[in-house]
Amino acid sequence: MSMKETLGVLLAGGAGERLFPLTRDRAKPAVPFGGHYRIIDITLSNCINSGLRRVYVLTQYKALSLNRHIRDGWSSLGTHELGEFFELLPPMQRTGSNWYMGTADAVYQNIYSIGSEPSNYVLILSGDHIYKMDYSRMLDHHIETKAEVTLATLPIAPEEVTRFGVVEVGHSGEIIGFEEKPASTSFRSPVDPNAVDASMGIYIFNTKTLIKALVEDAEDESSKHDFGHDILPKLLGKKKMMAYSFVDENKKQARYWRDVGTLDAYYEANMDLCSVSPVFNLYDKAWPIHTRLRQYPPAKFVFGEPGRSGMAIDSIISAGVIISGGSVYNSVISQDVRVNSYSEIESSIIFSHVNIGRHSRIRRAIIDRDVHIPEGSVIGYDPVEDKRHYFVTPSGLTIVARDASRFESVANPEMLR
Numbered sequence: 001m002s003m004k005e006t007l008g009v010l011l012a013g014g015a016g017e018r019l020f021p022l023t024r025d026r027a028k029p030a031v032p033f034g035g036h037y038r039i040i041d042i043t044l045s046n047c048i049n050s051g052l053r054r055v056y057v058l059t060q061y062k063a064l065s066l067n068r069h070i071r072d073g074w075s076s077l078g079t080h081e082l083g084e085f086f087e088l089l090p091p092m093q094r095t096g097s098n099w100y101m102g103t104a105d106a107v108y109q110n111i112y113s114i115g116s117e118p119s120n121y122v123l124i125l126s127g128d129h130i131y132k133m134d135y136s137r138m139l140d141h142h143i144e145t146k147a148e149v150t151l152a153t154l155p156i157a158p159e160e161v162t163r164f165g166v167v168e169v170g171h172s173g174e175i176i177g178f179e180e181k182p183a184s185t186s187f188r189s190p191v192d193p194n195a196v197d198a199s200m201g202i203y204i205f206n207t208k209t210l211i212k213a214l215v216e217d218a219e220d221e222s223s224k225h226d227f228g229h230d231i232l233p234k235l236l237g238k239k240k241m242m243a244y245s246f247v248d249e250n251k252k253q254a255r256y257w258r259d260v261g262t263l264d265a266y267y268e269a270n271m272d273l274c275s276v277s278p279v280f281n282l283y284d285k286a287w288p289i290h291t292r293l294r295q296y297p298p299a300k301f302v303f304g305e306p307g308r309s310g311m312a313i314d315s316i317i318s319a320g321v322i323i324s325g326g327s328v329y330n331s332v333i334s335q336d337v338r339v340n341s342y343s344e345i346e347s348s349i350i351f352s353h354v355n356i357g358r359h360s361r362i363r364r365a366i367i368d369r370d371v372h373i374p375e376g377s378v379i380g381y382d383p384v385e386d387k388r389h390y391f392v393t394p395s396g397l398t399i400v401a402r403d404a405s406r407f408e409s410v411a412n413p414e415m416l417r
Contacts, residue, residue, distance in 0.1 A: 002139050003051040007119040007207070009107055010047075012040055012127035013060030013091075013100055018262045021391050021401040022368065027059065029127035030066035031266070032351050032369075034273050034282060034289075035318040035334050038069055039260060040127040041291045044086065048077065049249075049287055050135040052123065053084035056113060058106050060091055073292020089113060102225035108214040115211060122210050124203040124227070130269050130280060131200075131257040132249035132287055139204060147242040148209045149235055151175065152202035154246040154257055155195035161185050163259075164198035165228040167243060175241040180228040191245075200246060200257065203227065209239055249287050256280050263393050267366065270332045270349050274314050296320030296335055308341050318352075326356065334369070348380070365398040373400075 016028025023031065029040035040057075047055050057070055067088055074086040089110050091100060100106040107114070107124065114122065121142065123135055133152070142150040153167060161182055168177030168187040178199075179185055189195045205213075213231050217223050223230045235241060248255040256279055260266040272279045282289055296319035301310035303325035312328035318335045325341030334352040339345060343360040351369035356362070360373050363380035367373065379386065380398045391399040 005120040008055035008123045010057045010125045015061045027066045035316045037291045045289045055086050056089050103227045104231050105225035122205050126201045138244045141244045142204045145242045148206045148239040149241045150204040152200040153197040153243045156198045169243045367400045
């Protein structure tokens with residue numbers, strides 16, 4: 001019953017600069033993940049699996065593909081007659097003439113939509129993390145402890161605190177200290193003295209508490225209008241703020257939560273999926289991951305001649321893929337990709353609608369969608385040569401965008417979404 005009294009607000013408007021060039025033409029939550037998913041699908045699936053069926057998705061930057069993905073893949077999962085919805089809220093400037101100036105301002109600018117939905121609780125989420133979480137457990141904890149604000153937390157090493165908001169948790173579970181991305185901290189987890197409790201960016205507010213805090217923050221000209229910088233520190237000590245220790249539904253020994261905000265982190269999260277026993281389990285029938293699926297035929301592997309065998313090992317192969325006499329190792333191949341004869345792909349992520357020409361060799365690369373790789377191409381073997389044509393990370397990961405200097409786009413205008 002409590003989830004029916006809860007409204008979800010999913011922040012999906014970030015520019016995602018650290019994922020450039022993958023975010024050059026799309027919002028960060030719309031970046032493909034695991035073959036045929038988008039990053040945002042993970043959080044939205046958590047909502048479905050938690051029983052949360054009223055969710056506003058707040059978009060902003062380069063949102064066309066994200067809007068279409070939500071519209072075509074998620075809108076139908078809500079039943080409006082029952083008051084259920086997964087609804088897009090683009091910036092409407094109802095409260096001013098600015099774009100979203102921070103996470104709190106993004107929610108504040110949609111305060112009319114939030115206030116028009118009957119709810120006792122508001123669950124604030126981010127659309128760019130990979131994890132499995134039952135939000136109803138967190139809501140039960142919020143209600144049982146009579147909190148006005150609850151933060152989901154997980155333990156991190158003290159040297160990682162510069163990346164997170166960190167909290168000091170009393171023995172009762174109440175938050176008694178908060179610091180946003182400090183250079184260092186004296187905070188330590190009451191459960192593990194060698195760890196620090198970090199905020200996951202998942203918050204439950206009593207609706208009245210949230211609305212009052214947002215209005216006061218909007219009136220503060222010195223505010224950055226951010227939950228971590230402003231809202232939470234101001235509420236500390238004034239409202240009962242509890243910590244909820246992350247309970248992982250991934251059913252593995254170690255808790256799995258990944259911020260895929262950098263190219264290397266995004267790459268590693270995808271590579272995690274290719275192992276024999278993947279750290280993040282996509283195959284758990286008790287916790288399905290939903291997405292928008294297009295109608296492609298099954299994947300096909302053809303030719304079995306010496307040196308020309310269509311094969312894939314330790315890899316994810318999506319629908320519509322044809323591996324025609326090529327070899328794929330430890331890679332994620334998205335929908336409607338063709339790997340032609342004598343080509344070899346190793347430890348790479350290939351987005352949809354890509355054609356790999358014959359005799360090509362690709363290693364530790366991400367190939368964006370709608371790219372044609374000419375015959376005989378070599379990518380990921382010579383970093384000096386790669387840097388002349390593509391984007392290469394300091395770790396040597398090569399990113400081939402649609403306008404890479406040596407490649408032609410094979411995009412169909414109807415597919416550019």
